[in-house]
Amino acid sequence: MADAPLALLAELTHRCPLRCPYCSNPVELTRASAELAAAEWAQVFQEAAGLGCLQVHLSGGEPTVRRDIVEIVASARAAGLYTNLITAGVLLDAALMARLVEAGLDHVQLSVQDAEEAGAERIGGLKGAQARKRVAAALVKQAGLPLTLNAVVHRQNLHNLAHLIEIALEWGAFRLEVAHVQYYGWALANRAALLPTRAQLDEATGIVDAARIAHRGRLVIDYVVPDYHAARPKACMGGWGRRFLGVSPAGNILPCHAAESITGMVFPNMRQTSLAEAWAESPAFNAFRGTEWMPKPCQGCDHAERDWGGCRCQAFALTGQAANTDPACALSPHHGLLAEALAQAGETVFRYREFS
Numbered sequence: 001m002a003d004a005p006l007a008l009l010a011e012l013t014h015r016c017p018l019r020c021p022y023c024s025n026p027v028e029l030t031r032a033s034a035e036l037a038a039a040e041w042a043q044v045f046q047e048a049a050g051l052g053c054l055q056v057h058l059s060g061g062e063p064t065v066r067r068d069i070v071e072i073v074a075s076a077r078a079a080g081l082y083t084n085l086i087t088a089g090v091l092l093d094a095a096l097m098a099r100l101v102e103a104g105l106d107h108v109q110l111s112v113q114d115a116e117e118a119g120a121e122r123i124g125g126l127k128g129a130q131a132r133k134r135v136a137a138a139l140v141k142q143a144g145l146p147l148t149l150n151a152v153v154h155r156q157n158l159h160n161l162a163h164l165i166e167i168a169l170e171w172g173a174f175r176l177e178v179a180h181v182q183y184y185g186w187a188l189a190n191r192a193a194l195l196p197t198r199a200q201l202d203e204a205t206g207i208v209d210a211a212r213i214a215h216r217g218r219l220v221i222d223y224v225v226p227d228y229h230a231a232r233p234k235a236c237m238g239g240w241g242r243r244f245l246g247v248s249p250a251g252n253i254l255p256c257h258a259a260e261s262i263t264g265m266v267f268p269n270m271r272q273t274s275l276a277e278a279w280a281e282s283p284a285f286n287a288f289r290g291t292e293w294m295p296k297p298c299q300g301c302d303h304a305e306r307d308w309g310g311c312r313c314q315a316f317a318l319t320g321q322a323a324n325t326d327p328a329c330a331l332s333p334h335h336g337l338l339a340e341a342l343a344q345a346g347e348t349v350f351r352y353r354e355f356s
């Protein structure tokens, strides 16, 4: 059996008050009526802990739209998991924060869409969002919890990256994750508006490098680069079925948070299959595990156990076959698709998705 996953991503809901154009949730969203109940999440947490998970990331959508979020946090803590809430922060108030802390919440990751108010509201599609996020950050700090800021960066906010780093310092974050958009799910529909230029990417990398030195000991900066400008792909998920374990709002057990974008794949559900069985034996988890499934040019390549052939979701989104070499690799016969996408980038208007 593959090594146990260390963390569980629990996607409690797809509902969200924001409408970010790079949302990585599936294009077909799960309705509230199909979401797992709190008692089912408690079972997921017990099973994840039994499998060896040490922490749970409570995510969405927006996890705080769930009225039972406090009960869910308490059950994660009761299972012995370190609990991290990944939130847009716009629904957090002092009363909810106090109840979450009492339930055993350990850490908060707060998303920011831009440094400037107008940009943040345009990108997230929600008026007043930035002011509410500032309040949420203060509540997290007052509660004595560690705060991480998540900034997804792209063509239309990269000019504010230095300012985003200042905001992380000002709001009291100890960690900032600067992640370039990854293009599957809804982000693919907005790719022409989001893809950065090579010059933007290089400038951003320089800003992150300098800030890491300037703020050493005060702010840790994680940096996820876009692979449209790369010659080799990222080791997505650390390799399929090697480290990542996720559960979707409807209870599907996933080897990647975007795995349901690969149409035709069937995923085990926690209502019929235990997490341990899904992890060890399900066809979905074993489909791209290791290196035997790899086609040429990955088969025999000396990067095969470094990048695991790249990203299955990106291979599917761009070539229609999840088992193909990720086109982000210069050795892929489909690598030219990335240059074509870059040549077509420059759109300024976002396509927003409505959750009705």
Ligand code: SF4
Residues within 6 Å of the ligand: 232, 233, 297, 298, 299, 301, 302, 303, 304, 305, 307, 308, 309, 310, 325, 326, 329, 330, 331, 332
């Ligand atoms: Fe990675 Fe496959 Fe490209 Fe080799 S050929 S670098 S294994 S994606």
Ligand code: FES
Residues within 6 Å of the ligand: 184, 236, 237, 256, 257, 258, 259, 310, 311, 312, 313, 314
């Ligand atoms: Fe699913 Fe990369 S996002 S494998």
